[in-house]
Amino acid sequence: DSGVTQTPKHLITATGQRVTLRCSPRSGDLSVYWYQQSLDQGLQFLIQYYNGEERAKGNILERFSAQQFPDLHSELNLSSLELGDSALYFCASSAGLAVYNEQFFGPGTRLTVL
């Protein structure tokens, strides 16, 4: 157990809908990262937050947004969902700002868009 929690574990929804994925980092970690893992795309970095502020952006679609709250938990919002958004979404946390601080991954949220 990495200490990172994600809810829900599974999510099934329809195209065009909006969902929110939640991540609680390890105690004391200030950085939260979001990743998308699909079968054909592998792991893709979406976005990083550090202490409430957006720090780095990867290949995150405009339909997706995220935020990190004062208690350091983070939410990833996915809207206007498409079939291709079906994937496993991981969050990870690390103690510091820099990426070479080891990231600890949560168990993931499996999103299925029908």
Add this chain to the structure above:
Amino acid sequence: GENVEQHPSTLSVQEGDSAVIKCTYSDSASNYFPWYKQELGKRPQLIIDIRSNVGEKKDQRIAVTLNKTAKHFSLHITETQPEDSAVYFCAAFNFGNEKLTFGTGTRLTIIP
């Protein structure tokens, strides 16, 4: 942007033999290269990483080598064991734009 290619996509190795996975990157500004292991149905875990100021790093049976000139880096696993079976991802990080780009993964199977 950065592009990371990883080879092979699948690799089967006899238990006890060595396994090598190679990655190439395109952006010479990338300067940090982590490797992640993901067992079936589990989360990725960092197993080793290397920064651009060193050419090799070892941790027991695992080693990573980096050739900055050729822009490639490799993961070496020696004396492979069944528990090494997993998908391995390489990644390259550019401190300039703070983006981490992953390779497409290698599914390693250790044959008992």
